[in-house]
Amino acid sequence: METMNPKQVKSISKFLSLVLRHKPETINISMDAQGWVSTDELIKKMNAKGKTLNLEMLEYIVENNNKKRFTFNENKSRIKANQGHSLTIDHGFKAVEPPEFLYHGTAIRFIESIQKTGLDKRNRHHVHLTSDLATAKSVGGRYGKPVILSIKAKVMHAQGFEFYCTENQVWLTEAIPVQFIEFPT
Numbered sequence: 001m002e003t004m005n006p007k008q009v010k011s012i013s014k015f016l017s018l019v020l021r022h023k024p025e026t027i028n029i030s031m032d033a034q035g036w037v038s039t040d041e042l043i044k045k046m047n048a049k050g051k052t053l054n055l056e057m058l059e060y061i062v063e064n065n066n067k068k069r070f071t072f073n074e075n076k077s078r079i080k081a082n083q084g085h086s087l088t089i090d091h092g093f094k095a096v097e098p099p100e101f102l103y104h105g106t107a108i109r110f111i112e113s114i115q116k117t118g119l120d121k122r123n124r125h126h127v128h129l130t131s132d133l134a135t136a137k138s139v140g141g142r143y144g145k146p147v148i149l150s151i152k153a154k155v156m157h158a159q160g161f162e163f164y165c166t167e168n169q170v171w172l173t174e175a176i177p178v179q180f181i182e183f184p185t
């Protein structure tokens with residue numbers, strides 16, 4: 001296969017995110033409780049919707065997607081999204097101890113509200129955090145002028161809050177009360 005161009009990868013990745021995180025019914029595909037769908041069925045049904053896709057292309061997307069959004073099972077007979085679902089999915093995430101600080105990138109215009117109520121999960125299943133400042137900055141920049149909040153993750157954990165780390169190194173937790181958030185001055 002020729003390498004796919006970045007535009008094509010982005011467009012198919014976006015559609016795959018829609019199908020695998022939010023609306024499998026878009027292509028009428030069945031999904032199990034853990035969020036897996038059949039790879040063959042996915043390819044067939046994507047093509048039926050006019051989205052040209054074969055196994056090689058799918059392998060390329062899983063491998064090269066900039067945020068490692070998708071995972072195959074061992075023999076590649078099934079595929080799922082790693083996180084970000086709005087569907088209720090049994091992730092089987094294991095709670096782990098976080099580093100002392102984790103970061104959350106947001107936009108300056110949200111700060112006033114966050115200072116009142118803390119961080120909440122909005123339309124997702126968790127608040128998303130990262131250990132990497134550059135990632136936090138680019139995540140925040142999607143919504144406006146970015147600002148990075150430092151989260152006292154270890155202190156939260158010591159007080160009984162659970163943290164999960166996905167295969168692609170996204171840290172997740174239910175909500176972050178304001179006392180655990182350090183706002184930049």
Ligand code: HQG
Nearest residue numbers: 067084106107110113114117118119120122124128139143
């Ligand atoms: C903000 C992308 C006001 C929150 C990224 C964020 C990430 C509040 C926005 C992943 C608030 C929600 C997740 C409050 C939270 N008042 N605003 N009380 N609490 N917010 O996109 O964390 O491309 O749902 O700060 O890489 O930005 O999907 O969450 O700005 O990992 O693979 O509400 O999405 O990955 O925005 O991003 P989002 P997020 P994917």
